[in-house]
Amino acid sequence: MANTAVADADSGLTGAELAARYGLTVAGERPTLAGYTRQLWSYRHFIAAYANAKMVAAFATARLGRVWQVLTPLTNAAIYYLIFGVILNTKGEIPNFIAYLCVGLFIFNFTQTAVVQGTQSISGNLGLIRALHFPRASLPISVTLTQFQHLLTAMVVLVAIVLVTGEPLNLEWLLVIPALLLQSIFNVGMALGMARLGAKVTDLKQLMPFITRTWMYASGVLYSVDNFAKHLPGWAQTIIEANPLLIYIELVRHAMLESSPLTSSTTRLWLVGAAWALAAFLGGYLYFWRGEQEYGRG
Template sequence: MAKTAVADADSGLTGAELAARYGLTVAGERPTLTAYTRRLWAYRHFITAYANAKVTASFGQARLGQLWQVLTPLTNAAVYYLIFGVILNTDRNIPNFIAYLCVGLFVFSFTSSVAMGGTSAITGNLNLIRALHFPRAALPFAITATQFRHLLSAMAVLVVIVLVTGEPITMEWLLVIPALILQTVFSVGLALALARLGSKMTDLKQVMPFVMRTWMYGSGVLYSVKAFADNLPAAAATLIQLNPLLIYIELVRHALLEGAPLTSSTPRLWLLATAWAVVVGVAGYVYFWRGEQEYGRG
């Protein structure tokens, strides 16, 4: 085989022709999107194990351990209720403001945490990336899986809050499942896009907290969504209604709470939620894949 290759080289064949004849590929060459997806699926157990390890490590030094998965959302809800419900009195004309606030806070925090983690998914794991060969998209997926586990704990707390505050159990509660699935697809696409951007712009990690805080105020987390229509020009209010996180929050509120104000009809909300999930999920994945050969170099 080696003698044949030498003979071919002596015969004047170009490097590309030799590579094609013997099935050689460029080191670090980006695989096709289909092949990349198959490889990523093959690493699904790695993603799960990595996410589980992250969850365990995040509470490993705390005396109460993983109980903080429940205590953290409860503490956040209590602080925000004290500030916005008691001190600032933003609960006017909102039935069951405690549950209304908790839904917005828990749903928003999921995507916010995924986005923040996605920003440093590459830069924060350079040693792992340079030491092991695996689809780099596994890292943003693992970050999303980690935060999804936190979200499930928060949703368990939320169910208790909703019941304690007097909301009845209805069949509409089941709509929370597809709403969170769509939000997860959107979130992982966002994490993938931010992971590639964060690998190029290291200062992005410093900017993201300000971006997410602004996004939170535009998502109706802390006050009634009717404030947008009452205090903004029509064009700005319409733009706010297209905010994906506002949409996912409203879908969960509509499912769990009776009489929660909405910015749009529920069919429109479901249509927008699906569109955002498909567009951001697919675009983020393709955008990240196109930079696969760049990660960990330099």
């Protein structure tokens, strides 16, 4: 084989022609989109195991361990209830403000944490990336999977809060499942897109707390969504109502709460929520795939 290759080189074949003849490829070359998707599927067990390991490690040094999965959102809810519900007295605007607030916080936190940690999923794992060969999209996807597992625990607590505060259990609660499915798809796309941005602009992680805090205030988490129509001009209200997190929060609130204000009809909420999930996933996946050969270099 070696003698044959030498003879071919002597015959005047170019490097590209020699590589094509002997099936050689460029090291680190980006695979085709279909090939990349197949690679990701073959690494599904690695993604699940890595997500589980990250979830266990997150509370490994805390004495209460995974109890913090419940205590953290409950503590946040108590603080925001004190500030917005009691001090600013917004609880009078909304029936069952406690449940309304908790739904908003729990659902918002699912996306917020997935996006923030997704931003650092490449830049924060350069040692792993440079040591092992695997499709890099495994990292932001595993981030979303980890946060989904946290959400499942939080939803058990949320269901208890909603029931204790007087909301009846009915068949509409089943709509929470497709709403969270759409949000999860949206989160995967956002985590993928932000992972590439975070790898290119390492200072982005410093800006994320300010970005997500603004996003929370624009998502009607802490107060009635009716305030958007009362205090914003028409064009700004239209932009706010297209906010994907506001939409997913409203879908879950509408399913679990009897009297929850909405910015638009439920049919529109479902259609726009599905459009956001599809656009974010396809856009984030394609954007991340196009930078696959860049990760871990430099």
